[in-house]
Amino acid sequence: MSEPEHHVVVVGAGFGGLELTRALAGAAVRITMIDKRNHHLFQPLLYQVATTSLATSEVAWPIRHLLRRRKDVTTLLGTVTGIDRAGKRVVLEDGGSVPFDTLVLATGARHAYFGHDEWEPFAPGLKTIEDATAIRRRILLAFEQAERETDPARRQALLTLVIVGGGPTGVELAGTIVELAHDTLRGEFRNIDTRQARVVLIEAGDRILANFAPQLSDYARKALERLGVTVELGRPVTQLDAEGVVFGDKRLPARTIIWAAGVAASPAAEWLGT
Structure with missing residues (x-):
């Protein structure tokens, strides 16, 4: 049986990216998950790691392990630096790129110091x-x-x-x-x-x-x-x-x-x- 032609690329293996990937189970698509880290992080409990209550292994799990039973999903470790909209490709820091038919950006947030x-x-x-x-x-x-x-x-x-x-x-x-x-x-x-x-x-x-x-x-x-x-x-x-x-x-x-x-x-x- 040939793979589905429609290719969905998901950037970010946080709550949003993983939930979308879970919801696409059984759909006629193949999925590539890209994240700059190799683990999914349960961010709400990070404060307990910072204050010695929990070990890091208790709030982070390997993305590949979480998706190991999903044969329709390929997981890639990479840092995205741009999107080629015309060419429909995700551009990676190492010079590589990943083509897509549908692109999902679930990249979360970063700190804001209000101009400082x-x-x-x-x-x-x-x-x-x-x-x-x-x-x-x-x-x-x-x-x-x-x-x-x-x-x-x-x-x-x-x-x-x-x-x-x-x-x-x-x-x-x-x-x-x-x-x-x-x-x-x-x-x-x-x-x-x-x-x-x-x-x-x-x-x-x-x-x-x-x-x-x-x-x-x-x-x-x-x-x-x-x-x-x-x-x-x-x-x-x-x-x-x-x-x-x-x-x-x-x-x-x-x-x-x-x-x-x-x-x-x-x-x-x-x-x-x-």
């Missing part, structure tokens, strides 16, 4: 496994460095962890980090009391979880404050560097800053010239 991309080295976002492990390293090293620091002001800066952005990711991170400091790491250090760590959540708007009902936002804020999180509302971050953040008229010394304030679409629209 220079902040990224000091305040990483949380979108990939690499981001999560880098943030986990920063958090744990802050406690290790505080254990050896003798200057009280520098020690407090090391024990101050800031999350910028009060959406779901920021709220989850703040709550989990404060539990890590106050419970998980309690008693493991000799020169510092990890319960003295300060977790600060900064949100430019007048409430966290702005897309939720106001009563749920209020409940979440009170729950975080009961855990020990300091919630700062209504003052956007205007400056950020390796030593801390400025929001409103206040400068807060902090050596660990995590960005959870915004996202932007992938470059897919640029590939299409739209």
